[in-house]
Amino acid sequence: MIRYLPYFALAATAAAAPFAIEKMPNPPGVDPQIGGMDTLPDGKVVAAFHRGEVMVFDPAAKTWKKFGEGLHEPLGLVAESPSNFLVMQRAELTRLKDTDGDGRADEYETVFDDFGMSGNYHEFAFGPAKGPDGSLYIGLNVASNGAGIRPEIRGKWSEIGDLSFEEMIHGDGWGKRAGKAGRMYARVPWRGWVLKVSPDGKSMEPYASGFRSPDGIGVDQDGNVLVTDNQGDWRGTSPLHVVQKGGFHGHPASLVWTEGWNKGDPLKLPVAELEKMRVKESARFPQGDLANSPTQPVPFPESWGPFAGQVLIGEMNQSRLVRFLPDDVGGFRQGALIPMFDGTSLGNGNHRLAFGKDGTLWVGKTHLSWAGAEGLVKITPSGLDKLFTVKSVKLGKDGGKQALRITLSQPVKAGAEGVKVKRYGYLYHKGYGSPKTDEAEVKVEAKVTGTGDRELVLALEAKEGAIHQVDLSSLRDASGAALEGKVIYYQATKLP
């Protein structure tokens, strides 16, 4: 170890230097919590704020200009053009249009509002994420038994549940009834669903069910719809799902809105039955270790060199972002999560992400009433071609054994013998969160191979369904630098 000491200082700077992280000024007089964000072709950034303003940021002048206002808790924004923005607000997906060219929205066109609202505070609405064919995917939060519903609702009421409509109305004694509502509930349509909406809003396909609080919805380089969800009931730890059309993704409350549903209260189904029905996680964020509330997934642009082909994901509670490195095993897309920007000044509350045409990464922050921060942060990469980091992680076979094949951006010069692997899981159950289960050290044989020693092959016995946590902090490149992203959390839902 000692011979690397002189390099450590260098390694620290080498790892931090590729990213310049700058806090941008807030718009004066505006609650600067960002719910939705996108970039425009001219490099400007458009953001939707907590109290309903939509504002355009000019990075050159560092000034904000108001485009629209009055929206209801906007939590997602897609710029269709510099004068047309799609915004998901609580009650609807709205298209804001500046039709007279004065830089202000004059048309607030309701694109899609055919979903229920019980008035419960937790019924947030997320998205849209734009598919390759222009389809818009939105995600609808289930309600929380932290409160009941309101006397007036929008949409059809589901009679499935222990409490009647009247009993579900928030008021005196709610605390005593709350336990019977379900920890999270979906008594109005499409709560806990991802919906696929045509760009004109005229047609909708109930795309997938089983979500709890899908505050991260995005489409990857291959056109897959990705959703991050939040740890809680039926979520032992926060998952990343590659959404399957028609699939049930694990949180049962939404099942009542399945066409032809005849199995009664889904909360009363045996866990084993739900386990069989559900689409498994493509990745999981260990609570407290990696992320507690993951947010928007956004594919890296090609200009981000070693990160191309990966997906960047926000995180509310910890001062980092996370990246997803996909791996297709047995026809199922799973993969590895790796922390990013650890040890930088990024801070927490990282809610919305958008890459500019020039490769600039914009991070919009919020907290609402939870942990987080505020405002807009600009991240400029440089020297990515010299960065030492993990480019891909694939679970396959090496000889007769299973092996994790880790491709690196630079040759590995030292440290392969120090690589450690452990595995664990989380319970799929009604309870809120879960302890780690079946924790075990995994024996591993490491060898450096490939073109110019850029591949690390870890022969091991993988366990189906488990998270395999690979500690790569011992690895060094020729300059003595450690990796940007030293820990891999590989979700082995399927084995080769």
Added chain:
Amino acid sequence: MKHPLFLSVLLAASPLCAADTPAQVFQIQCAACHAVDQMLVGPSLVEIAGIYRDRPDEFVKWCIAPQHKREGVIEMPSMAHLGEPVLRQLHGYVIAAAAGKTELKKGQGDPYSVPRAMVRRPQVQRIFLPDASPAAIAVALPGDLSFCFDAAECRLRYVWKGGFIDGAPYWKANGSSLAKLDGEVVYREPSHPLTPGTDDPLATPKFLGYRVGKDGLPTFRYRRGGVEFTETIRPLPDGTGIERAFTTEGKVAQMVTIGAEASISSSTGNFAITAEQSKAFTLTFRWK
């Protein structure tokens, strides 16, 4: 209290007004909008001192020709009538008054709220409101009237008089509390005032959005009973009611069928509105 208007006229007449100390000038000219340690209508002296401590020239320039800088806050009126020497003295006073003070913690009040009289009108804000579905829209009209339009039911729910809304209870608690109306409800409407002469009146209404005119007023678009409506609500000049301008494609006759707590008159002269008349007509509502 002294009479600020009277005094400012005096000051304007004799700009140097040697008798008034900077503290007195501040009290008369500035204190209504600026407090030492918290935002009122304008920023606190602590914040102003932070910006202009070593920039007296900019301070004077700003006071003479202020601009609209903060969203949701009205523009400061020009203080040119005080004259540059008085403004320079005021600069010293502001710095001294803020010395050693810190901005009050934002925990209690809402740092983004605007006093009733300073609310920008007209204005549209979607938020949870009482006595409406969760898809409610609050609209502040010019003057002192505001109304709640319900996007789920596609109809006016009620009108209130006074200030606009206090949204802080909603915004601070992610919607587990409703926004409060800052005023008294003067009119409630039990149902949409028009019944189409044909088609299915029971079909679920469909909200289509709204257009904000150059005057800042929203024109709502919705479909009820197979008829696509636009509706623009304006206050009557004397504040005793509202005028509602409707348009349709003019294919279906309409009937005003409301037993409301208001006297209603139609621009068509009759509550039976013909298909042709329904292309554009106005209903005037005065509260009883």
